[in-house]
Amino acid sequence: MSVFAHPEFDAHEKVLFGHDPDTGLKAIIALHNTSRGPALGGCRMWAYRSDEEAVTDVLRLSRGMTYKSALADLPFGGGKSVIIGDAKTMKSEALFRAMGRLVESLGGRYRVAEDVGVTVADVEAMARETDYVAGIPAGGAGDPSPATAWGVFCGLKASVRHRLGRDDLRGLTVAVQGLGAVGRHLCAHLHAAGAHLFVADLNEQAVRQAVEAWNAVAVAPDEIHTVAAEVFAPCALGAVLNDVSIPQLDCAVVAGSANNQLATLQDGAALKARGILYAPDYVINAGGIVNISHESQLSGAPYDKAAAFAHVARIGDTLAEIYRLAERADLPTSEAADRLAEQRFKPAVSQAA
Template sequence: MSLFTHPEFDGHERVLFAHDPASGLKAIVAIHSTRLGPAAGGCRMWPYASEEEALADALRLSRGMTYKNAVAGLDLGGGKSVIIADPRTQKTPELLRAFGRAVHDLGGTYVTAEDVGVSVADMEIVREATPHVAGLETGAHASGDPSPVTARGVFEGMRKALLVATGSDDVAGRTIAVQGLGHVGRHLCALLHAAGARLVVSDIDPARVADAERAFDARAVAPDAIATVAADVFAPCALGGVLDDATIPRLKARIVAGAANNQLARPEHADALHARGILYVPDFALNAGGIINVAREIEGRTDAGWLTETLGAMVANIETILREAAERGVSPNGVAEAFARRRLA
């Protein structure tokens, strides 16, 4: 396993490998940048096939948080952590506390929160070992589950994409294909259904699919078929890497706008989408609602309007990025990355 020569290294400031034999903890904390403030990003628990796969995910997710926080206008850097474990069978309070001790050893340069495989309740246990945790249900500035705010940001950003691509931001009657019905995906479906969208959904969990069929009158398709559904918008809301050499030629959506992190398998896939005339809304710009919600807790903000104002600014930035890309005839991904780098500079 390489680090400094790793293709995803991208100048990370610090990478911590944490191991606790007593609890079985094997974790990686990646801090990409603290230029704008302490690195902030969630903790993902996943049964990675190898340590190399876990490292690559941590590095990519951490770098994405740097760009996400910069585009969202937050005074936070980028970081991410992954725990190599199956959250269904290997998650224990002892393991979570051991992870908390590892975070605490970083002295506040990294603030963690929930992500895939980790819940708000889990973060309460992590807090027993470190104060450098957010997205909590209790405490002076507790912000709770960030998923509804993430979904709201994706919904409003999706409307901006429709406006730029079609001239109307109305989702009523539009077909939206949603991949993944976890916390964010389900909240997004609720918003889209309430706005009159026609939903096509998929998930690896049959119970989640059945719930969406009942609650949102959604049409279900197999997980391997969702990307090929004829739709106005394809919304990836599961794990990353879904936009690759195999899926991009088969896409039948005009727009890709979803909540998943690292949707592009490789950076050049942004240009592949653009070449096909598909408008891709960069995931790190679109799914920042959750970290905005967490930032309110990290910064101890009490003004009620800050969250709405900051989320509105994020959505406005998305429209700016999409319109600049359209005017220049380029992929929005490069425009969004340049937007972030200007703020970092």
């Protein structure tokens, strides 16, 4: 299939395919829109079942970064990259240095950070070949997962306030799907606030640790979305909200860190029809990129963690604005978020033209 005919192609500015036979690198970088500034987005390494699946992922993720940066009011555009391969068996310094050279070939139009399957150390290997990296210790912000989790926590509180009319999370029941770095940090915040946790993950050790640390209740991964809880927090991979899972939800709010939670655009309307408040994923999970935007090489000032995390906390205010717009216009929250984001980056396209 031609990239231009791909259903996820959305007037992307550039899609770059890179191959380095010496290291085995097969990678794709997608720049969606850079009208607000150079693209900033993570690099994901995944054992995709096909090249087309990888193209689908990078196109969707890069588009999401445009909307994410716009709603976070950052001077960056949307971009993302994927490396096709098993992160458990194919990693090498040479491979990530080859990825760094691919990023360098774009001359600064794209800055790369970590994502699923790629660590901060991997990005540091890329940095040996390019200066266009973000989210490494040299920049001050470091690992973005604590900031992402803080943003999800603040967004979850704003969502509970809007839907349930309560500020106190004590006794709130939350079903957390996924106990990776972000999911674990989120659970810690929720436990400290007095919430009761149901948790699921394919990693049995992570589940055991959650049960011991936070008195969580373990649930099978394929059942966590059906648990009777006030909040469902998807913190694993995407497309978890679909025509099969949405009728099975038993919650008032969906608020989690996973990217591309809606399998289709119509799923936002399906959640609205069920009376479930959905926190659009690219809004609530923007904490990592907001934190990175405060790095010295991006902001021009020394990194200040307190200022960065205060900026992240404003995710709750943005969600409250989206919820008000959705109610006024009788829209799914996913569509209200898109409209608000497009007001912030599409006018810039017209001016540039």
